[in-house]
Amino acid sequence: MSERAGTRALESDLIDVDGLIKAYYDLKPDVAVPAQRVVFGTSGHRGSSLNTAFNEDHISATTQAIVEYRAGQGITGPLFIGTDPHALSGPAYTTALEVLVANGVRVLVDEFDDYVPTPSLSHAILAYNRAEHGDLADGIVVTPSHNPPMDGGFKYNPPHGGPADSDATSWIANRANELIAGGLVGVLMSEPSAVETYDFRGNYVNDLENIIDMQAIRTSGIRIGADPLGGASVGYWGAIRDRYEIDLVVVNPKVDPTWRFMTLDWDEKIRMDPSSASVMASVLAHKDEYDILTGNDADADRHGIITPDGGLMNPNHFLAVAIDYLYSHREGWKPDAAVGKTLVSSTMIDRVTGFLGRDLWEVPVGFKWFVPGLIDGSVAFGGEESAGASFVRFDGTVWTTDKDGILLALLASEILAVTGKTPSQRYAELAEHFGAPAYARVDAAATPAQKAALAKLDGSMITATELAGEKITGAFSVAPGNGAAIGGVKVTTENAWFAARPSGTEDVYKIYAESFLGLEHLAQVQREAKAIVDAAIA
Structure with missing residues (x-):
């Protein structure tokens, strides 16, 4: 832990945005060098243009590979695409549009030229496919999630709405590297003019009443603070406040690709991880001003929960509380719906699940493993120890198949509104009953x-x-x-x-x-x- 952890970023900590973007276009990767290849991790391809790990050639080739992959899979519907505020996200977004349009793909972008959180894009894909148009939609999110400002990221979500599995990402990565090695022969690009628009924010926000008890939050009068941490949820929190007339303040509405307003993580890096006390130090300063205070990362697929009595909650603690509450307050869920967790999450979840009389579904690291269960309702909740989770609607049908930090942040308010106890207080009760790990x-x-x-x-x-x-x-x-x-x-x-x-x-x-x-x-x-x-x- 650095001595500077939790302190404000200095000018020397900030990226050179112009230099980063220039490197995106100027540097050309050599796929014979492992560090310069397209590589999909659990959440897409990530890297910095300065290291020749995330550049125009990577994105044009990867997008062309996605076009070919979806054609091979018979995916003929629209492709939803959104981006977050990282400096490299804008150039990568433009590159992707140029390839998609040149290949004749029907592309849907945000109606208001707003940022698109990962859960909002997943929600859009599922909503389209649920309407049975006769074809299937998929999507791309241009984001490196909570990674530092110098990084870029590129994620593909197939028609199930969640992260692509390793079979899909391996094929896409291999094909992209082939195209780069071949001098990008076969990559089509043109001006990104023929695109349609979609109201990601409106459709997502209006649907929240079908998964969160917004009326209980409103009538309780609890005071909520939401900090987007300069990320893609910045336009969503105000819309949620206005749509449901709740007492909510957007604590910091600033967006800046350098993230100069952030406090440094444990290793002196600027990182938008809402589960880190160092990252959330500036947010924690406001903890006594709100009944519930929350944070999200850059693409809003992670959540951080702060209570006046407990401070920043350990992600494992909140997952246990969320599971305990949801499986006791969702009568429309299947009585045999399991609890999903990654195997590096807390055993407290196992003990709570057993007490609830539910089955535990323990999977490897990666949210993609929860996708089938969330779709058919056999797994009503899926959570990761890294502060990522999602769950099904009141009626047991799928909401998102990717992590939803906005949803989990709102759940913290619902728990307080309905039970009169903060999530921290409820965890203390669970620890007293099951032990404190x-x-x-x-x-x-x-x-x-x-x-x-x-x-x-x-x-x-x-x-x-x-x-x-x-x-x-x-x-x-x-x-x-x-x-x-x-x-x-x-x-x-x-x-x-x-x-x-x-x-x-x-x-x-x-x-x-x-x-x-x-x-x-x-x-x-x-x-x-x-x-x-x-x-x-x-």
Whole structure:
């Protein structure tokens, strides 16, 4: 943790917007260099133009690959496209439009030339496809999510409305790299003139009454503060306030591609992560002015919840509270609808789920795994430990199949309005009943070869029988919910667990760990986890 964490950004911390955009057009990638290839992670292709990792050639080739992919899949409906305020998002958005229009794709852009949050785009895709027009729509979100201002990002959402699966992204990335290697022969581009418009904001905001008890929020009179953190939700919060006549203040409506108004994250980087206390330091200064105070990242797929009595909530804590509340207050949901969580999320969720009499659906990291369950209602809630979640409507039908930070922020207000208790107060009650776990994530150094070995590690290769003084009850490399590979290993005991996964961008692996026996026991779990993993991948 840097000494400057949580302090205001200085002029020296800010990006050179003009230089960043110039590099987007001027630098040409060499796909023989791994760092300059198109690579889709769990949320699309990301990188900086300054590192020749996110440039015009990347986006034109990737868009052409998406055009070819959707044609191969028989997707003939419109393509919805939106963008966030990152400096590279505008140029990438223009490049994508030039390719889409040249290929004759019917493109729908925002009616008011506004930013489009990821959940709003997912909502638009699903709304179109639910209306059964005889064809299917898909979409692109130009965003690197919470990444620093120097980064750009490009995500593809197929007709199911959520993040594309690895089969789709692998095909798209491989084809894009082929096109770049071939000098972009086959990439069509023209002036982006023939586009249609769509009211992303209006359609999303007007539909919120079908998933959130907006009347309860309004009649309660609770005072809400919403900070978009300079992101794509900036125009949405005022619209929500006006449409539902709730007492809501947009705490900071500023938008600036340098994000000069932000406080620095733990590593002195400007990063729009609403789950980070360092990032949210300036928002936390207002915590006593509101009954509920929230933040969203740049594309509004993440949420941060602040209460006067508890400050910034740990994302795992709010997920547990949300699950406890929703499954007790949504009579229209299927009685056998499961609770979805990623396997690095808190075991508190397991205990709450068991108490509710619901099944737990535990999947690998990545929101894409929740998509099928959210669509058919068999999973009514899906959440990630990184402050991303979504759930179904009052009637049990799908809302979004991508993370929705606006929705979860509004849920915090509904919980207070209906129960009279803040989410922090409710979590304290859950902790008193189920125990109070200590949770943390740390990084451990690893060579590329060791990272590759960890990604392929089988649970049966773990030879240890004890972890931090407790018998190991499970060691597995596939998720219990769907049998998908987790790209690492998870080890459990009665009161603790750890999971280890290689980083996709650094020479480290991540150790997620939790203990219901306190901080000292958690530290012991972390130490022994590293020893166990290092022995397995040596």
